[in-house]
Amino acid sequence: MKTNQPIIIKKVNKGGHKHHGGSWKVAFADFAIAMMAFFMVMWLANSATPQQKHYIAGHFKDPGGALIGPGGADSALIPLEAPKGEKEKESKDLPSAPQGDVLQQAAELEKQRLQILANRLNKMVEENSAFQDIKEQIHVDIVPEGVRVQIFDEENRPMFLGGQAQVQPFARLILQKFATVIAKVPNKVSVTGHTDGIPYAGRPNYTNWELSTDRANAARRQLVAGGLPVDQIAKVEGLADSLLLDQRDPNNPINRRINIIVLKKSASDAIEQSALATELQDIADEVNKELPDN
Structure with missing residues (x-):
């Protein structure tokens, strides 16, 4: 018994895919840079001494702080005054400044x-x-x-x-x-x-x-x-x-x-x-x- 159903012909195009653009490359580059920065921070944190970690943390707590103290240089790292023995030696080596003779x-x-x-x-x-x-x-x-x-x-x-x-x-x-x-x-x-x-x-x-x-x-x-x-x-x-x-x-x-x-x-x-x-x-x-x- 014959049926009157239409015959459907499906054509498949086997041509190449359309170009999706290069935006993914930019995103991937940002991701790679972020990962590199992350691993750099991790490496520095691992190699820093506890004292250096303390002052790094202090900098982020008070980035506008003084140069000496949290967020700045440590007086132990940048000596503000020579040790007592060296200070006495320097005072002996240098001539005393004239006061009323100038x-x-x-x-x-x-x-x-x-x-x-x-x-x-x-x-x-x-x-x-x-x-x-x-x-x-x-x-x-x-x-x-x-x-x-x-x-x-x-x-x-x-x-x-x-x-x-x-x-x-x-x-x-x-x-x-x-x-x-x-x-x-x-x-x-x-x-x-x-x-x-x-x-x-x-x-x-x-x-x-x-x-x-x-x-x-x-x-x-x-x-x-x-x-x-x-x-x-x-x-x-x-x-x-x-x-x-x-x-x-x-x-x-x-x-x-x-x-x-x-x-x-x-x-x-x-x-x-x-x-x-x-x-x-x-x-x-x-x-x-x-x-x-x-």
Whole structure:
């Protein structure tokens, strides 16, 4: 008996499998690295001493801790102090540090340096032919503030034109020659102008104070022209006739002079402190002027 059931034909494709991609390789690589790290940690943990294990554990408990103590280096591993015997030996080998002698030694070295400077300046005056006719107007000596160079007027050879601050050629030569030597030391320099006792009557509101200050500043310019660094000059001032060399004869030309002092450090420090105090006082005065009266 025949049936009318349909005939089903099943076809099997025996071709190659589809490509599944390479993501599994990445996962396997991560797994391999993790296993390698795990076995490395196990090996290190097995080879570490109990003391090292203790400090490793302390690091994970307090990773931000101090360098000494849990999470940091052990004082037994990094000695902070030498054993007593070694410490005593080192203290015997090393010379004891000077306590109060450092400043004294520095002052002594500075004194020697300034003495050498004074000797060089005197030697230049005595041996340089350019000073042959004018050396009587120059005096170099040591004073408490440092090395002082005094340049005096003579009756027939003044350093400046009468009543003016224009430097004469011979004085310009002296100042510039001295500048080349003074510039070789680091000490600060002060420049002071002095006049005689004759009142200045050249123009209104201009006295020996202004004249002596202008002459000191003119001398400063010649020192700078001779090679003295600008920042090596600590002070420029005029004292008029307040410090006469010849008290018995205020009109003596020797009273008209320029003083240059190569300052000791203590003297230059005192000048800086005085200038700072004056500046602060000026600021305080300005503030007081702006404040309203109660």
